[in-house]
Amino acid sequence: MRAPVPGLALSFSLRVDLAAPIEIGRGRAGGRRIIPIIGGAALGPDIRGEVLNLGADWQTVFDDGAAHLDTRYALKTGDGAVIEIVNIGTRHGPPELMDRLAACEEVDPATYYMRTAARLETGDARYRWVNHMLFLCAGLRRASAVEIDYYKVT
Template identity: 45%
Template sequence: MKLERLAAFEVRLDPPLDLGASHRGRRRVINIIGGTFEGPRLSGEILPGGADWQVLHPDGMASIDTRSTLRTHDGALLQLTTSGVRHGPPEVLRRLARGAAVDPADYYFRLFCRFETGDARYLWLNGILAVASAARSADAVHYEAYAVG
């Protein structure tokens, strides 16, 4: 197995909408307002309109569940779905929640990425699985995605 770099992503976010506690945990929706991605075979913009339908669990772990639409530099439209987890020491998670700058080495934030498109130039994305290491800032998520070969 090998990893091939796909792109670096910057996903800009609205403040979280807190839906409150449910039987699964505290539900939040974090709207995606735009962003960019840049890599050797994949670059362009992240369109507004997607979101992270996140669950915060009692132990502090966040379950990540996003859907977004990407427009490549040459006009193709792609759907990107990510799922993952973010967790760490309680004091680190509190600093993240306040929007403070936190070293990504101080917490765990990993994503599984799937792409979908009908554009012939990017059909290769439909058949790959990708993984990413992520970091949260006050108003964005930054991650490097790699195709699993």
């Protein structure tokens, strides 16, 4: 007997608006920067609302251009619930494409890898199901935003 093979079901998509990166400089593992999260939108089917103007992505950029993504932010649903999101992952691709992304140029998302695992949490009973769900995400970088699809692991 084997455990069921996990499936994926689209839960919602986010457009996360970003301020200009704050460059910290070289840390122990690579270049460090903080990218403030200043707003955005959540589009269902499970969750609809707005990304709040708080939070950030604390990135480490390695010598090969790959970025470790470490974000914490929140969204407020259209019916008033607040949901915390912690999202950890990686973005990598050919060095010339990573340079273009760092310069805020549009790059075809099929030419690089941007995947994360997210944990959501809320105290609102209407959305308590997110506290017990794993989410896998696929994203793309725009000039001043990221777009991320959140898939429930079923």
